[in-house]
Amino acid sequence: MKIAILGGTGSIGEGFALRWAEKHEILVCSREIERAKNVASDYKNTLSNMGIHCCTITGCDNEAAIKDADVVVLSVPYQGVVALLEKLKPLFKDQIVISLVVPMKKNKMFEFVPPRQGSAALEIQEILPKTVKVVSAFHNVSARKLAKIEFILDYDVVICADDDDAKKTVMELTHDIKNLRPLDGGGLESSYMIESLTPFLINLAIRNKLSDLGIKFA
Ligand SMILES: NC(=O)c1ccc[n+]([C@@H]2O[C@H](COP(=O)([O-])OP(=O)(O)OC[C@H]3O[C@@H](n4cnc5c(N)ncnc54)[C@H](OP(=O)(O)O)[C@@H]3O)[C@@H](O)[C@H]2O)c1
Numbered sequence: 001m002k003i004a005i006l007g008g009t010g011s012i013g014e015g016f017a018l019r020w021a022e023k024h025e026i027l028v029c030s031r032e033i034e035r036a037k038n039v040a041s042d043y044k045n046t047l048s049n050m051g052i053h054c055c056t057i058t059g060c061d062n063e064a065a066i067k068d069a070d071v072v073v074l075s076v077p078y079q080g081v082v083a084l085l086e087k088l089k090p091l092f093k094d095q096i097v098i099s100l101v102v103p104m105k106k107n108k109m110f111e112f113v114p115p116r117q118g119s120a121a122l123e124i125q126e127i128l129p130k131t132v133k134v135v136s137a138f139h140n141v142s143a144r145k146l147a148k149i150e151f152i153l154d155y156d157v158v159i160c161a162d163d164d165d166a167k168k169t170v171m172e173l174t175h176d177i178k179n180l181r182p183l184d185g186g187g188l189e190s191s192y193m194i195e196s197l198t199p200f201l202i203n204l205a206i207r208n209k210l211s212d213l214g215i216k217f218a
Pocket of ligand 1: 009011100140141
């Protein structure tokens with residue numbers, strides 16, 4: 001599968017690129033092509049140094065990648081998402097778009113600050129063409145742990161989507177990351193629940209002197 005990671009140069013994009021590269025073709029995307037190429041090359045070196053040589057990771061600008069991809073991962077901060085998608089939306093056709101986007105801000109502690117639609121995922125679905133299948137997932141996975149590919153992520157990933165086939169594809173992509181367990185979280189209207197867990201987990205970590213918490217339902 002060809003997976004474009006918009007904002008793939010950032011914190012959580014790195015872990016997805018490294019962990020999916022053995023099975024999938026990865027396009028590391030950026031607003032700046034040179035940055036994308038440099039970061040893609042760094043990711044390849046990281047894998048080579050671990051003895052993993054058989055993967056395709058290419059640096060790309062956001063525009064070129066969308067046209068080409070089966071799956072587009074939205075891995076950019078909430079503050080940049082609306083402007084970015086308003087610009088890029090004519091390039092989308094019927095791709096699966098995975099939103100990991102958490103609309104939150106820091107006051108005394110971190111707060112969930114949803115848009116009028118109720119969640120980032122619903123806002124993204126409203127912006128993109130109706131033929132695009134938005135899937136909400138991975139909000140509660142720590143970027144730092146994801147990027148350490150030797151680290152076993154024994155966590156759950158709640159996945160919300162209105163399109164069953166798209167949800168199934170993202171569940172399979174979740175299984176491609178060792179030990180992550182995908183759980184069906186219902187339709188996209190439930191996304192606000194998993195998005196709002198992220199600031200809660202960060203506050204919990206701060207209050208209890210922990211870091212990079214994930215979730216496991218048992
Ligand atoms: N970090 C985590 O642990 C974590 C966990 C779960 C979910 N998330 C969610 O995943 C998304 C990415 O998080 P992150 O921590 O990886 O973010 P990040 O490192 O701050 O940014 C990721 C990339 O987004 C691009 N970007 C930054 N500002 C932008 C803007 N205004 N418009 C368009 N592109 C912009 C940049 O790429 P270029 O400059 O190369 O274009 C940057 O490298 C967020 O929505 C976050 O809520 C993060």
